[in-house]
Amino acid sequence: MTKPAPSGVSDLVLSLADCKQLLGLRYAEWCSATPTLEADIAAAAMGLDDLGHSRVLAGCLSELGPDPRGPERETDPAAYRNVAFLDDSWTEWEQFVAANAILDTAFTVMIESLVEGEVEVLRTRLRKMLAEERYHFLHGRSWLNELGSSPSVELAWKEAVEWFGPEGGDLRKRLAAKLERPEPKLEIDWKAWDPVRRRTRPGAIDKRTFDMLRGLEERRYGVVRAETPARG
């Protein structure tokens, strides 16, 4: 018989799923706007990967106990548990690189931790993600080395540390080791940390993205069908 998942795991998995979904959407927004044609293709491929990962993670929730998704997700954009870096579309390439290198790798570090953990459904279903994430990591690290440090990188690192939480010391070390960079000295106000959304910064995803997540954005472009008169 499988062991029940520890409390809080479903909240963590939902946050990971939301972050992956938003990350995939933000990658996709850049798939015809990156500096090189090859990076365009990589952005599209990584976006598809992360949207797929989000679906797999959300599919695990039913086996982790009560579903943490409530009806407020239909009305309140702040119900999404993504890091603040993904709230709005990126306007600069360096934001893409910061998210790709730091945040995507932070999510991978968490997935590695879950794959090494004791929850069977996560051990088995998340393993394939790690193989795909290897290419995201290579892409992000290479571009990060190209661009060097920037305010976006610092912000992404801070939000990754916040997302790991106050008990995430080992995860922070693993992230720094993967990126071959020293852990930055960050001052985080843990009193302001929201343990459900795993962030300190208030705010939420922009309205257009929220509408798109609920399928409303697509409906605006849909074909309006005239009502067929009932046959007499």
Place this chain on the structure above:
Amino acid sequence: MRSRCGDSPYDGRHRDHRRIFAAQMRPSRRWQLRFSLTHPRVRSLRCSPPPRAGGTWITKSLGAGPEASVLTMTRIHKSVREYDVFARKARVDPLHHVGRVVAPDDDLAQAYARATYDEERWVEMIIVPREAVITVTAPGEE
């Protein structure tokens, strides 16, 4: 009916025209750059191989307003290398050439090869820097 390209919710939100590329551009410039493969000048730039000894070239918008459409080129990678991509679908198959990528380093070349030539379920994919290839015979040689 609301146009998909004009009247965007992004209009007027992002004023920094120093950026190289951004997904959220004002309509006229966004049309030109987001659909860069249909734009003659940018298409020829982005779809052609970069200078061999040089770097990967990108376009950069100049000017302060949405009407500014002068494009110039700037270098984003100091140097790039060409890599040939080989793959096979089954263990019994030989590796065969599926294409090439241009990247500044081996890591990015791997990421680009995987993203670009992911149309099959390969059991193996490798990349080889073009400079590592030793030509034994070439077309036109006796």
